[in-house]
Amino acid sequence: MEIHKPKPIHNWREFLKEVGTIVLGVCVALGAEQAVEWVHWRNQVDQALEVLAAELTLNIAHGGERVVREACIEARLDRLADILDAASRSGVLPPAAEFGSAPRRNWTRGAWDSVMSSQVAAHLSRNQLTQLSMIYEEIQSESELNTKEAAAWTDLYAMVGPGRRMDPVLDQALHAALGRARSANREMALNGGQMARRAQRLDLPYSDEDRQYIAAIIHHARDCTLPGTVIPPHYGEAPAAVLQKVFRDWQKYPPYTDRPPESAK
Numbered sequence: 001m002e003i004h005k006p007k008p009i010h011n012w013r014e015f016l017k018e019v020g021t022i023v024l025g026v027c028v029a030l031g032a033e034q035a036v037e038w039v040h041w042r043n044q045v046d047q048a049l050e051v052l053a054a055e056l057t058l059n060i061a062h063g064g065e066r067v068v069r070e071a072c073i074e075a076r077l078d079r080l081a082d083i084l085d086a087a088s089r090s091g092v093l094p095p096a097a098e099f100g101s102a103p104r105r106n107w108t109r110g111a112w113d114s115v116m117s118s119q120v121a122a123h124l125s126r127n128q129l130t131q132l133s134m135i136y137e138e139i140q141s142e143s144e145l146n147t148k149e150a151a152a153w154t155d156l157y158a159m160v161g162p163g164r165r166m167d168p169v170l171d172q173a174l175h176a177a178l179g180r181a182r183s184a185n186r187e188m189a190l191n192g193g194q195m196a197r198r199a200q201r202l203d204l205p206y207s208d209e210d211r212q213y214i215a216a217i218i219h220h221a222r223d224c225t226l227p228g229t230v231i232p233p234h235y236g237e238a239p240a241a242v243l244q245k246v247f248r249d250w251q252k253y254p255p256y257t258d259r260p261p262e263s264a265k
Contacts, residue, residue: 046205048111048120052132053204055111059139060199061217062105063192066142070189072224073102077182080156084174087166095163095231101153101239102185103221107143112136131202138195142188149184152177153239161235 076099087093112132115121121129155177158170227241 042123044120045123048115048118048124049128050205051111052115053206053210055108056135056199056204057206057210057213058106058108059135059142060196061214062103062107063142063196063199064214064218065103065105065221066185066188066192067196068218068221069103069224070185073185074182075224076100076226077178077185080159081178083159084171084178088171088175091166093159093164093166093170096159096161097229097231098157098160098227098237098239098241100227101157102146102149102181102188104146104150104240107139107146109136109139128202131198135195135199135202138191138198141191142195145184145188145191149181149188150239152180152184156181157237157239158235160232160237162231162233164235 080099083094083096115124124132156174158174158177
């Protein structure tokens, strides 16, 4: 068996040549490894941005909806204020039908929380991380405001019913609820508009379907029709009574049956 022994290095030139070859090989290996790692994280970031774009589509639509509906909700509150002021003077709360409420929406942030708890967040650009953080702070604010607003409208529904005496305690409670509803409506419109514009300006991969969904929600939000004129025979009503039809349909045709209700399609 022939054994190849390493050649002895006779001078510094040969030594530096050997060292250079080794260093070059190490650099090439490290560069290739870093390139593979960069491609991996670039793909991870792209996938995360697609998921965030899908989640933000819902929030952008809801934020735009609040901007469009602000005047409608304000006008509805103006009518309620006129009724309350007249009832304060006369001492009688007139019969009132369901007068609708501000929209109650789910302000989602699950995808953002998942990204922030993963290693992908460290590979987002500084601008993306800053802008997304601000957007989701506004989304959290919208969620909290929407919860308070829903409580205010539920209190206002003490007006819905066949008519009764307007005592000072009820007068004070209804006027306080009216003020809370106005404040929430204005804050949600301002905050929602800022959030929607900031999210749209961010260079995220919104699909054509995402943009069409946003446009459809905002178009539908222009409808300011009252829910009905039927005055209930008793007090204790709450907003969104129209959803009872959906509940009854689902009770008649539960999920996973052969015939889903038309209202749930």
